[in-house]
Amino acid sequence: MASDVKPRVKVPKSASAGETITIKTLISHAMESGQRKDSDGNPIPRSIINHFTCTFNGETVIDVVMEPAISTNPYFEFDAVVPESGTFEFTWQDDDGSTYTDTKEITVG
Amino acid sequence: AAVLPMPAMADAVADAIAAFTGGVTPSEGGVTVDAPEIAENGNTVPIGVEAEGAESIMLLATGNPTPAVATFTFGPLAARQAGATRIRLAKTQDVIAVAKMPDGSFKQASATVKVTIGGCGG
Numbered sequence A: 001m002a003s004d005v006k007p008r009v010k011v012p013k014s015a016s017a018g019e020t021i022t023i024k025t026l027i028s029h030a031m032e033s034g035q036r037k038d039s040d041g042n043p044i045p046r047s048i049i050n051h052f053t054c055t056f057n058g059e060t061v062i063d064v065v066m067e068p069a070i071s072t073n074p075y076f077e078f079d080a081v082v083p084e085s086g087t088f089e090f091t092w093q094d095d096d097g098s099t100y101t102d103t104k105e106i107t108v109g
Numbered sequence B: 001a002a003v004l005p006m007p008a009m010a011d012a013v014a015d016a017i018a019a020f021t022g023g024v025t026p027s028e029g030g031v032t033v034d035a036p037e038i039a040e041n042g043n044t045v046p047i048g049v050e051a052e053g054a055e056s057i058m059l060l061a062t063g064n065p066t067p068a069v070a071t072f073t074f075g076p077l078a079a080r081q082a083g084a085t086r087i088r089l090a091k092t093q094d095v096i097a098v099a100k101m102p103d104g105s106f107k108q109a110s111a112t113v114k115v116t117i118g119g120c121g122g
Helices: B006-021
Strands: A007-010 A019-027 A049-056 A059-066 A075-082 A086-094 A099-108 B032-034 B038-041 B045-050 B056-061 B068-074 B082-087 B093-100 B106-117
Touching (some): A007 A086, A019 A049, B045 B056, B056 B082
Antiparallel strands (some): A007 A019, A019 A075, A049 A086, A059 B068, A075 B082, A086 A099, B045 B082, B056 B093
């Protein structure tokens, strides 16, 4: 479902140049696997987020291709290097064609 | 839910690895799979993977209806070639991580997770 999809991202507000920071992301999504059946025995069609990317000032940090085995409310944790002040951009792509994005500023100083 | 015979499952895992490696046989080790020994709830099992220097890491669940879980690809700003997520496991099984290295070689590791309640809604 494209409704009530809410991305949440945790990024420190500041860092020193070249520092490694840990990023945590969570997005609310049912991640219907396509394996389940409804009460009448009909298969429930697959509807998942199939792709997640994180970039910093346009350069890739991580790119994840996701399959139905990823749990409801997909969660990712990873480490990024922060070379300068800038913006992290997070993008999730839904099976239904929707794209969800979030951005976080970080200051190097 | 229909239960696939074991050889079909083994083939699906081998096919997924071959598709990722282009037929190259991965060597054992050099990859870390961080998984719980026992997962009470198969709907959300925390899994971490790490392979220093890897270009990408593919994660497979050998006992799920389809083995593919996720493929992590690391960019120049990844501080470590590592990622953590939460996955569904249908039953007790091995989770396999295959890492693609910049020199074209592949590394592989696995971890067994005992699942109390399966996570595929069957």
